[in-house]
Amino acid sequence: MELSKNYLPSEVESKWYAHWNEKGYFNSTPDDRPAYSVVIPPPNVTGVLHMGHCLNNTIQDILVRDARMKGYNACWVPGTDHASIATEAKVVAMLRERGIAKSSLSRDEFLQYAWEWKDKYGGIILQQLKKMGCSLDWDRTSFTMDDDYYKSVIQVFIDLYKKGHIYRGKRMIHWDVKAKTALSDEEVIYKEVNSKLFHLRYHIEGEDAAAQMGITIATVRPETILGDAAICVHPSDARYQHLVGRFALVPLINRRIPIIADEYVTPDFGTGALKVTPAHDMNDYQLGLKYQLEIIDTMEDDGTMSAAATLFVGEDRLEVRKKIIPLLEAAGHLVKTEEYINQVGFSERTDAMVEPRLSLQWWVSMKTLSKPALAAVMDDQIHFHPAKFKNLYRHWMENIKDWCISRQLWWGHRIPAYYAPDGSFAVAASVEEAWEMLQQTQPDLLKASIRQDEDCLDTWFSSWLWPFEVFHGLSQPNNAEIKYYYPTNTLVTAPEIIFFWVARMIMAGYEYMGELPFKDVYFTGIVRDKLGRKMSKSLGNSPDLLALIDQYGADAVRFGIMIASPAGNDILFDESGLEQGRNFNNKMWNALKLIQMWKLRIGHADESAKPDFAMNWFEHRLNHTRKEVASMMEQFRLSEALKTIYSLIWDDFCSWYLEWVKPGFEQPIQAAVYERTIGYFEQLLQLLHPFMPFITEEIYHLLQQQPSDLCTKPYTQIPDIDSNLVNAGELLKQLISGLRDARIKNQLKPKTPVHLHIQTNEEKQYDAIRSILAKQINATEVSFTNEPIAKSIVVAIEKDRFYLETAEFQETGAQLETLQKDLAHQHQFLEQVRKKLQNERFVQNAKPEVIELERKKEADALARIQTIEASIAGLQ
RNA sequence: GGGAGCAUAGCUCAGCUGGUUUAGAGCAUCUGCCUUACAAGCAGAGGGUCCGCGGUUCGAACCCGUGUGCUCCCACCA
Numbered sequence: 001m002e003l004s005k006n007y008l009p010s011e012v013e014s015k016w017y018a019h020w021n022e023k024g025y026f027n028s029t030p031d032d033r034p035a036y037s038v039v040i041p042p043p044n045v046t047g048v049l050h051m052g053h054c055l056n057n058t059i060q061d062i063l064v065r066d067a068r069m070k071g072y073n074a075c076w077v078p079g080t081d082h083a084s085i086a087t088e089a090k091v092v093a094m095l096r097e098r099g100i101a102k103s104s105l106s107r108d109e110f111l112q113y114a115w116e117w118k119d120k121y122g123g124i125i126l127q128q129l130k131k132m133g134c135s136l137d138w139d140r141t142s143f144t145m146d147d148d149y150y151k152s153v154i155q156v157f158i159d160l161y162k163k164g165h166i167y168r169g170k171r172m173i174h175w176d177v178k179a180k181t182a183l184s185d186e187e188v189i190y191k192e193v194n195s196k197l198f199h200l201r202y203h204i205e206g207e208d209a210a211a212q213m214g215i216t217i218a219t220v221r222p223e224t225i226l227g228d229a230a231i232c233v234h235p236s237d238a239r240y241q242h243l244v245g246r247f248a249l250v251p252l253i254n255r256r257i258p259i260i261a262d263e264y265v266t267p268d269f270g271t272g273a274l275k276v277t278p279a280h281d282m283n284d285y286q287l288g289l290k291y292q293l294e295i296i297d298t299m300e301d302d303g304t305m306s307a308a309a310t311l312f313v314g315e316d317r318l319e320v321r322k323k324i325i326p327l328l329e330a331a332g333h334l335v336k337t338e339e340y341i342n343q344v345g346f347s348e349r350t351d352a353m354v355e356p357r358l359s360l361q362w363w364v365s366m367k368t369l370s371k372p373a374l375a376a377v378m379d380d381q382i383h384f385h386p387a388k389f390k391n392l393y394r395h396w397m398e399n400i401k402d403w404c405i406s407r408q409l410w411w412g413h414r415i416p417a418y419y420a421p422d423g424s425f426a427v428a429a430s431v432e433e434a435w436e437m438l439q440q441t442q443p444d445l446l447k448a449s450i451r452q453d454e455d456c457l458d459t460w461f462s463s464w465l466w467p468f469e470v471f472h473g474l475s476q477p478n479n480a481e482i483k484y485y486y487p488t489n490t491l492v493t494a495p496e497i498i499f500f501w502v503a504r505m506i507m508a509g510y511e512y513m514g515e516l517p518f519k520d521v522y523f524t525g526i527v528r529d530k531l532g533r534k535m536s537k538s539l540g541n542s543p544d545l546l547a548l549i550d551q552y553g554a555d556a557v558r559f560g561i562m563i564a565s566p567a568g569n570d571i572l573f574d575e576s577g578l579e580q581g582r583n584f585n586n587k588m589w590n591a592l593k594l595i596q597m598w599k600l601r602i603g604h605a606d607e608s609a610k611p612d613f614a615m616n617w618f619e620h621r622l623n624h625t626r627k628e629v630a631s632m633m634e635q636f637r638l639s640e641a642l643k644t645i646y647s648l649i650w651d652d653f654c655s656w657y658l659e660w661v662k663p664g665f666e667q668p669i670q671a672a673v674y675e676r677t678i679g680y681f682e683q684l685l686q687l688l689h690p691f692m693p694f695i696t697e698e699i700y701h702l703l704q705q706q707p708s709d710l711c712t713k714p715y716t717q718i719p720d721i722d723s724n725l726v727n728a729g730e731l732l733k734q735l736i737s738g739l740r741d742a743r744i745k746n747q748l749k750p751k752t753p754v755h756l757h758i759q760t761n762e763e764k765q766y767d768a769i770r771s772i773l774a775k776q777i778n779a780t781e782v783s784f785t786n787e788p789i790a791k792s793i794v795v796a797i798e799k800d801r802f803y804l805e806t807a808e809f810q811e812t813g814a815q816l817e818t819l820q821k822d823l824a825h826q827h828q829f830l831e832q833v834r835k836k837l838q839n840e841r842f843v844q845n846a847k848p849e850v851i852e853l854e855r856k857k858e859a860d861a862l863a864r865i866q867t868i869e870a871s872i873a874g875l876q
Numbered sequence: 877g878g879g880a881g882c883a884u885a886g887c888u889c890a891g892c893u894g895g896u897u898u899a900g901a902g903c904a905u906c907u908g909c910c911u912u913a914c915a916a917g918c919a920g921a922g923g924g925u926c927c928g929c930g931g932u933u934c935g936a937a938c939c940c941g942u943g944u945g946c947u948c949c950c951a952c953c954a
Binding site: 266269275281284388389392395399569570582593596646654655740825829836847854 | 880
């Protein structure tokens with residue numbers, strides 16, 4: 001078969017993916033083999049493939065494919081997350097385009113649109129993963145709002161409520177006054193704003209001198225003074241100590257508020273006195289709780305002043321900010337006004353200035369749940385890669401705060417709390433159950449009067465069940481699959497969700513399965529652009545992944561992203577890595593072409609061409625590298641493993657081995673050489689397969705008829721390695737490079753033949769490599785000599801001297817220069833080694849092996865010097 | 877403000893337990909080659925104050941301290 005000039009990935013990739021899928025290689029069911037299970041971090045159902053997914057899923061695929069070839073029953077579970085906020089926003093936007101306002105729809109109508117949207121557009125990303133070659137078990141595709149899954153989420157809520165871990169409580173949230181909705185922290189964008197810092201003097205109750213002075217606070221939000229509940233100073237602030245415990249009067253309305261002391265206050269900011277408005281500031285609310293201050297909510301949900309404000313009722317808070325200052329000034333409260341730049345939150349959706357607002361939310365108490373989860377990581381039952389994230393994890397877990405799980409959204413798992421008209425409620429799986437429970441205290445309660453909580457649960461409240469619920473661990477307890485696949489083996493995720501997701505999965509794992517959810521966690525880096533910016537949709541700096549796959553091939557994309565990404569380190573994405581991957585494809589493709597040509601010329605080869613050394617060397621070199629790679633894979637050093645394989649294939653196999661065994665022009669090749677070469681190539685392809693599955697499968701089948709596919713082929717055991725043979729190969733490489741360098745430096749044309757004379761004490765050492773050496777440096781003859789050869793190029797390598805004799809030789813001075821440079825270098829080196837050896841303390845303290853090595857270095861350097869000096873003498 | 881991390885060739889980064897023949901790779905650069913697998917290639921070469929300073933050690937890119945510069949996460953000071 002005629003092969004194309006270059007490797008053409010697109011057809012090959014779709015062909016093999018379809019084939020693998022058809023054969024069901026990626027499907028897993030429990031059997032006698034040990035399991036290796038991985039659950040995908042479920043991408044948002046709204047998502048499209050970006051570089052982060054590409055990195056993350058390539059890593060998982062490498063681990064899963066490697067495990068499969070190691071003989072594990074590998075199971076990689078795909079799925080998507082309902083992503084309440086993101087999806088609801090998309091659906092709202094879609095409706096808006098169609099001229100439908102969310103507020104005009106009932107909850108059920110809205111959800112119907114949402115499901116339609118999900119069925120149509122959701123899960124595009126899963127299709128895209130197929131393009132990348134991900135070996136997922138598609139029959140297991142899960143969704144966090146599947147029926148069983150939904151029920152489990154509700155069951156967990158009810159269970160935690162019964163155990164007392166879930167409670168209802170007030171909380172400050174970010175409020176969007178335009179959309180009249182709560183915002184999650186992620187939806188608030190902080191911007192620098194030019195504000196004014198007003199210094200306002202409050203009167204103090206009483207008639208003494210201190211009261212006459214009053215107390216001056218600084219604020220950028222003077223309209224909120226109407227909701228003031230206290231003034232707070234630092235306990236050790238000498239200026240105010242005498243005022244603590246007394247009362248101040250709120251300007252304009254003369255409400256009496258206490259002066260309290262707390263270390264929260266920064267003495268050197270503003271005046272060192274802080275007005276406390278618990279209803280309208282996150283931190284003030286905390287102070288309010290601590291000192292049991294009155295909470296005066298002076299604002300309506302649309303941002304206008306409420307009746308509680310007593311002044312400006314019905315006017316917008318930003319208008320009031322302008323209007324209240326002249327009043328304060330007129331009444332003598334304004335001490336001074338400073339220009340001030342501060343950070344203010346704005347709504348991502350409406351750009352409205354966000355208002356902190358108090359509301360009733362559902363919470364999970366974290367204290368008890370977090371304990372086993374912290375211990376599991378600190379005791380290394382769960383291993384983090386890289387381990388540096390352990391510190392971060394501990395710090396967070398030790399300072400963990402309760403988790404607010406309610407969201408003012410419709411798309412998601414609806415909170416299973418049911419309210420009677422009097423405000424009492426029951427937590428239950430259905431309205432019927434709730435009715436029964438409520439009837440115990442309210443026998444006359446009508447079922448129709450019961451209302452379910454309008455809010456949904458935080459997305460993470462469902463995804464924390466992911467590692468076991470994809471196997472129905474909770475909905476069908478103790479089923480065969482959960483017993484077989486759980487705990488899963490490795491979780492691959494981004495460090496930014498270590499708290500949102502990883503920590504919580506560990507907690508849920510212990511709480512509901514009594515066991516850790518995974519044994520290893522591999523944290524990927526963040527993919528950045530060339531300028532170091534995080535790739536994101538809003539910056540528009542994320543390249544179109546499918547276009548890249550079209551251009552370079554999926555294998556090259558996988559190569560490009562993996563070669564630059566050690567665990568936990570950010571990667572700067574650069575297309576040059578993909579080019580390297582594509583070139584690597586071509587390199588292997590061309591090696592295939594070469595070997596295919598040989599097939600036509602198998603026959604009796606010339607006895608002088610003895611490639612036995614090359615074959616034996618490569619066999620050991622290959623096994624040596626297989627060992628290295630296996631150890632790197634164990635340690636999750638995937639990037640290094642790939643580099644090692646790349647260099648083994650390109651340098652050792654293509655550049656050295658194939659050249660060494662290659663027959664001369666139109667010469668036949670021995671059948672044994674051909675067979676062994678194919679065997680090595682197959683092993684190389686297998687080693688690379690987890691990283692670049694498509695091209696390896698393709699070449700594997702083109703090399704010769706195969707009994708099975710590469711992706712299911714088990715690795716063979718690695719035989720013992722003869723390191724002498726490996727070293728002999730390295731020496732041969734060194735000789736070839738050294739002699740080629742001498743040829744170039746002396747301006748010999750590549751085609752100019754030479755006669756190589758070797759002056760050595762160990763002629764035998766050259767037996768095996770003589771013919772290879774001759775071919776690689778274009779020597780027509782190789783012989784030994786006891787004395788320098790006149791009018792030749794002299795080269796000193798290790799302890800031996802080499803003379804390149806040729807008719808075209810011209811004295812250029814280049815060789816003398818090379819020798820003298822080398823000599824100087826050796827002298828310097830020798831001096832360094834001797835300094836060490838002459839240091840008594842070194843000889844006394846260093847390990848014997850180290851000293852032995854230094855002695856060897858000294859002896860080698862001496863021998864080298866002798867060789868070089870003799871060479872120079874021969875020249876002169 | 878709290879926490880974590882980084883600084884090694886022009887660029888992007890490896891360098892594991894301190895000692896492996898005076899620090900490695902890819903890209904870029906330079907020289908020579910269109911050699912019947914491959915010019916997206918081959919054969920070579922050059923390129924380093926391992927951020928500065930101090931310390932520990934027989935020995936430091938690696939350990940400790942300190943300074944400088946940068947990055948990320950968390951919290952958002954009225």
